[in-house]
Amino acid sequence: MNRPRQGRPRKGRRVCCLPDNTEFGAIDSNANSDQIIYLHVEEYECIRLIDYEGLMQEECAELMNVARTTVQRIYFGARKKIADALVNGHILKIEGGNYELCEKSPQSFACHRCRMKQDKDKKEKIMKIGIPVNENNNQAGICSSFGRAPYYLIYSTDTKEYNYLNNPAANAQGGAGVKASQFLVDNNVDAVLTPRCGDNAAEILLAAKVDIYKSNGESITDNIAAFEKNELEKLDQFHGGFHGHHG
Numbered sequence: 749m750n751r752p753r754q755g756r757p758r759k760g761r762r763v764c765c766l767p768d769n770t771e772f773g774a775i776d777s778n779a780n781s782d783q784i785i786y787l788h789v790e791e792y793e794c795i796r797l798i799d800y801e802g803l804m805q806e807e808c809a810e811l812m813n814v815a816r817t818t819v820q821r822i823y824f825g826a827r828k829k830i831a832d833a834l835v836n837g838h839i840l841k842i843e844g845g846n847y848e849l850c851e852k853s854p855q856s857f858a859c860h861r862c863r864m865k866q867d868k869d870k871k872e873k874i875m876k877i878g879i880p881v882n883e884n885n886n887q888a889g890i891c892s893s894f895g896r897a898p899y900y901l902i903y904s905t906d907t908k909e910y911n912y913l914n915n916p917a918a919n920a921q922g923g924a925g926v927k928a929s930q931f932l933v934d935n936n937v938d939a940v941l942t943p944r945c946g947d948n949a950a951e952i953l954l955a956a957k958v959d960i961y962k963s964n965g966e967s968i969t970d971n972i973a974a975f976e977k978n979e980l981e982k983l984d985q986f987h988g989g990f991h992g993h994h995g
Contacts, residue, residue, distance in 0.1 A: 761790040761822075762813040763847045774837040783838045788845025791826035798823055811850075877903045877975065878937035878958075880928075881968060884912035889966030894942045895925030895949055902935055903972055925949030933958060941971050941980065950986040 766789065790812070797808040809819040833840040880897030882888045891897035896918050902911040913935070917927035925945070929952035932940060939959045953960055962983040963971045974980050 761793075761818075761845070761847045762811065762850045763789055763793045764796075764811075764850055766849070767792055767796075767842050770842040771839065772833070772841075773839040776837065783836075785829050785833045785838045785840050786844060787826060787829050787840055787842045788822075788847075789842060790845045790847045791822055791829070792842045793847070794819060794823040795826050795830070875904060875906055876935070876937045876939075877901075877905065877972065878932040878935070878940045879903065879963070879968060879971070880915070880942055881912070886910060886968055888968065890941070890943065890963050890968060890971060892943055894940075894945045895920075895928045897928070900928075900932060900935075901968060902937065905976065923948070926952055929953050939975070941975060942983065945983060945986050947986045950983075 793812060794808060797803045797811060798805065803811070805816055805819050805823070808823075809816040812819060814822075830840065832838060879901040880891040880894050881899050881901050882891050882897070884899045888899075897915050898918055899912050900915055902913060903909070904911075913931075915928055916931055917924040920927055926948050929949040933952065933956040937958055939961060940953060941961050941963045943963050945953075945960055950960060960983045961975060961980040964974060964980065965971070971980070
């Protein structure tokens with residue numbers, strides 16, 4: 749078959765990542781290896797998502813950012829090429845095609861696998877974590893109220909330092925969550941660990957690109973250890989504010 753055209757990848761067929769192994773051939777020395785069959789990268793991605801990951805064609809289409817009919821056409825074409833290589837002993841190479849790597853896309857458009865990788869990469873770079881706590885010591889528990897916690901622990905992942913700050917919004921008559929969020933943003937935190945968070949407070953943090961993670965239990969040290977091991981999940985449900993009471 750003709751070698752695939754090498755050009756600037758066209759946007760639209762989103763691929764998680766390039767394969768680690770790109771060339772396959774028969775071990776038998778008598779096999780017909782004089783012909784090379786080229787499997788395009790987006791064809792490989794279809795096979796990976798549907799046959800290896802077990803996704804439906806609709807799910808594959810959503811991840812690849814194409815129509816279901818396009819996925820169906822790519823998938824059947826890919827299987828035909830693989831069958832040809834297996835039956836006739838041809839060399840199979842994965843290269844070329846029209847695709848873009850989703851790991852280079854904004855996180856909201858990346859697949860789950862790449863979002864996990866982006867989260868991991870970001871965590872490795874994180875310098876400061878903000879945690880609402882009941883007292884200014886490592887044995888104190890994490891406070892259940894984000895906005896009205898008496899203190900915030902600012903933990904540095906590179907120096908392993910614990911710095912406790914008084915929460916200036918703890919006794920605010922209203923908007924404690926918003927004021928507390930802005931306080932943490934002003935202290936340059938990169939992530940917040942908390943059991944809960946209000947809508948308005950979360951809006952301030954997320955707008956400043958501060959990630960919010962759901963703490964597990966009250967132990968400060970256990971939660972920091974879980975965060976550094978990528979064991980905490982992002983907090984994605986936020987409650988309405990309790991005016992004049994909680995943040």
